[in-house]
Amino acid sequence: MLAVLKVVRAVAVVVTRFYITACTALLLLLPLVARSAILPEDRADLLYHSYDGGGVTIEGPSILVRKQVGDSFSVSGNYYVDSVTSASIDVITTASPYNEERTEYSASMDYLRDNVTISTAYTQSEENDFKAKSLHLGISQEIFGGLTTVTLGYSRGWDTVGRLGDPAFAEDVDRENYRISVSQILTKNLLMELGVETITDEGFLNNPYRQVRYLSTSPRGYDYEEEVYPNTRTSNSLALRAKYYLPYRAALHGEYRFFTDTWGIDANTFEIGYTHPFRDNWIFDFKVRSYKQNSADFYNDLFPFQGAQNFLARDKELSTFSSLSIGFGVSYEVNKKFLNFIDRGSINFSINNIQFDYDDFRDVRVSATPGTEPLYSFDANVIQLFVSLWY
């Protein structure tokens, strides 16, 4: 297993080093091997989402509308809201429970010309202490008679981090994403996709409210100080996914992703799923996803003393942990035209249960000798209910 991980890591590093060069070369050459492509379908989705777990509830709508304009353009707009009520373990041990709302708007445009699809998108999100803007560019091309699709992408993001109660606090983060994916028809029943993405961040990368704890002579045995992160981070991800059409009308899918970053985090994600249509109108989905990561180099649940090192983190997202998600979804399709301008629609429900188990993040709500508190774990339910219309 270790040898496999080393090989995967080596492949990820080699691919990352050279795929920016590859992107440039392919951008120049793709039009020479052009075949066929189509624009995305015209559809509208109205989604209600809900996350409930670990003392946090987040819910809200997401509305996505896409429409073709003329023969060559397709435009889309997305409105998304997270309404957050948080009394998570981080909040109740070092701060006060809070409510907040995050609103996100996106607009995108796809342009199809001579079998090349060029995509652009702009996203803006805002909450009372965090603003984010990002611009996305992509180019996609089918080659080898439509057996292979190559997609290149680049994103640039600009965030502004604030801190409630401190109007003078405003820090910037700049982000860049480079993506390349190749999807391949292997047989008349099997599709595969390989994706690689490099992300770089620069700026204020820690959470302005989170704190780390260190051993002290106080009555409880420890105290808190502000966390300090490096102000740069670069990560590489490599994902391989496959979808297989079974001898009867049903599909299996599998996915593996390897992740590594300059903070010392390595992560592995595995997912398998099964899609089963039933009669003409129903589709059932089942999936299991396993995720495991090791901690960042500068993470510690309990530092030996104040200012023990130059970078300090106790965010559980940077700790060593694993999670297991089990998901179920059902979709009911209405084929008849129930309005003049609507061709068909579907009603969809899905639930995912995620169990998080932390290996070096302790539950300090329990009084015990510092460093011997029970390890923290929690589970969350993620529910989606949405209606889709095609027109």
Add this chain to the structure above:
Amino acid sequence: MNRLISLLVISAGLIASGCSDIEPWVKPYERDRLADPIMSFSRDPVSSSYLHHVYQAREGARGAEGGQGGGCGCN
């Protein structure tokens, strides 16, 4: 490095010249199963984009999720 760049350029040249004449081994008329919506990696973009957001906000890993990507714009 130079060897890999040379390899890339040669491969790209082959793609641009001879390989574009490769006969697709799965003919267009044999792709009806692949065109079935159940074979889509992201059948409902609004839903998969939301789930990526859920995971990104709680995990150290990010990227290569498929779809447009670009981060979750959250802290």
